Amino acid sequence: MKVTVNRKAHFNAAHRLYNCEWSDARNAEVFGKCANPNYHGHNYELIVSVRGDIHPETGFVMDMKILKKLIKEEIEDVFDHKNLNEEIKEFATLNPTAENISVIIWNKLRSKIDSKLDLSITLYETPRNFVTFKG
Amino acid sequence: MKVTVNRKAHFNAAHRLYNCEWSDARNAEVFGKCANPNYHGHNYELIVSVRGDIHPETGFVMDMKILKKLIKEEIEDVFDHKNLNEEIKEFATLNPTAENISVIIWNKLRSKIDSKLDLSITLYETPRNFVTFKG
Amino acid sequence: MKVTVNRKAHFNAAHRLYNCEWSDARNAEVFGKCANPNYHGHNYELIVSVRGDIHPETGFVMDMKILKKLIKEEIEDVFDHKNLNEEIKEFATLNPTAENISVIIWNKLRSKIDSKLDLSITLYETPRNFVTFKG
Amino acid sequence: MKVTVNRKAHFNAAHRLYNCEWSDARNAEVFGKCANPNYHGHNYELIVSVRGDIHPETGFVMDMKILKKLIKEEIEDVFDHKNLNEEIKEFATLNPTAENISVIIWNKLRSKIDSKLDLSITLYETPRNFVTFKG
């Protein structure tokens, strides 16, 4: 009897789309205005989803207070008000597309959450563009 | 050719998180402010999702008028403006976490909906916390 | 390592629910006010979801600029500010329920998107009624 | 000590923008695709706002149950699932723009609400276009 519990969070960050192995011209051609060397930014809205059995004593799949604290420490405190390309080591050479950011967030949380629980990440880059990664 | 149809509904209720086999101290320790003996409450937003084949004559998986009426009679009329712990018999001994409420709602609706149709429940306890149960 | 990318779009259209093989009385009986011969209408909100591997050079599952343009040309330019029953050939004999519209949109987009990518369609007929079709 | 109380409601309707004193060509030129003779439609979201003193016994500016019923009877039951141009007498000769619809709704409600209370209407034609009329 598996239930999925979901927690929303958010962080505001600057980024640019950039493949460091390409020329500036190629970056501009493929990524258009998203490659602006001066950066642009987003209010990222994050949904962390954890699926598992309901614990019979607590009625919880996972205590939301613990999940909220985990998201704050591992994701919000790390990414909020940062420049993803310049300040987050995972994006030193990895292009910070919504797809890649969702994979990095999944990786950061996976090791901190009981392996019996399934984890998936939904990341809104804008209210009109969002991605989901289930591992 | 399966399609999922989804209907949103809502009810406002009081509850507290409480395991009746634990001491008050243990309830307070595990559930924190959610265990407040005077209760707190939520605007629960509910999405009922039904998956099945499109009926060739109506173009419907299920008539939304019927689903809307079913949700009103089985869920909204029962839970709205109630104290879940005190007034809903299922929670006399079961802790009314979002996880457990979603299971109870699923059980209440399952027997009323054609067994050829899949049923799943999404329940928002707040705009930031929500759960999904697929049976 | 599959990621789903999602793009929101919208169109405003008139429709009525109508089975052209039924009498007017039967249409009125089954579809109620939705069968009004003078039509009613909706702001349809559309989410197009594409699932596949992240391309290692771009960091994209699919370039959102291309998906946005595709949705505009194949769906928004075709359906927006139209009467679905009267002006969209697929609904000349097919009842334009949300279920059937989602299947038609899926069909229109499927042939334009790389077959290695999974496609699914979520269509909001109102903020309270929506459907999902995964093919 | 004035407080404004606000109630949301909604109706789905077809319409076209059309000045009946103009030629079809002039209507098409000015109103573009909104003049489509086959109609298009919207999910109109309505906010009715009533401002006045808090009644010392009830704590209400106006009983929301009464306002909800009034909106249902005067607006939703009249406009929902209708063709505004064809079926609402006020729009027989008046162009059903969001501006004009908001004035008509204000007029319909004004006489039913205590004249000591201020009334204003906000009408969303789409999530991106909305109007406010304060009388």
Add this chain to the structure above:
Amino acid sequence: MKVTVNRKAHFNAAHRLYNCEWSDARNAEVFGKCANPNYHGHNYELIVSVRGDIHPETGFVMDMKILKKLIKEEIEDVFDHKNLNEEIKEFATLNPTAENISVIIWNKLRSKIDSKLDLSITLYETPRNFVTFKG
């Protein structure tokens, strides 16, 4: 050159509508299911709006970090996960309607905010019912 700055916050609470000078029968008659003696509850969404001149050095009307902290300490920490009737002294004899709660919140914040700044409160009791109080 006045600008209004607005900050959203939220708290979850139980309440019942109840005039302590009326009989139970009169409370039930006037307030209906909202008078349930076992309470019900809401996710209250709060918008605090502060209007004034832009400070030429900071570009702020008021530092949002300070306003956020003020709302947390004066409102969220006091009201969240509480029973308004039983645990908030202002509602010992005052009916906790949305109207009255907005006035109490305004009073709590007014003395803490520079008197040169205008203050107004918007309080959502549900996504469909909300009130505004400007003092």
Add this chain to the structure above:
Amino acid sequence: MKVTVNRKAHFNAAHRLYNCEWSDARNAEVFGKCANPNYHGHNYELIVSVRGDIHPETGFVMDMKILKKLIKEEIEDVFDHKNLNEEIKEFATLNPTAENISVIIWNKLRSKIDSKLDLSITLYETPRNFVTFKG
């Protein structure tokens, strides 16, 4: 008989809070993480509101097609995917707080809109922080 018409738009941009006449230490002290020299960013959501009389022939206060085009040309094309501090000349010496951005947007639009119409700007920096400027 004045009506307000409102149009939503959006742009994504990087910025930092920075008073160029202050030391870096003073900027960091006052603006905290918002002063990060590597920038952060937001999805700005913009509402442009225009108030005036309904034109008796069109039923419009202002043609939304014209307002939409004006916002695109004057605001979205200028600000979207830009670094406000580095690339928008108005912010070369002016701190790009939400307050100041709303004033700059108001100024850019005021001269393009009929002076008989009132103009006001609402700018969401995040879903939780927003400002309104009425000139």
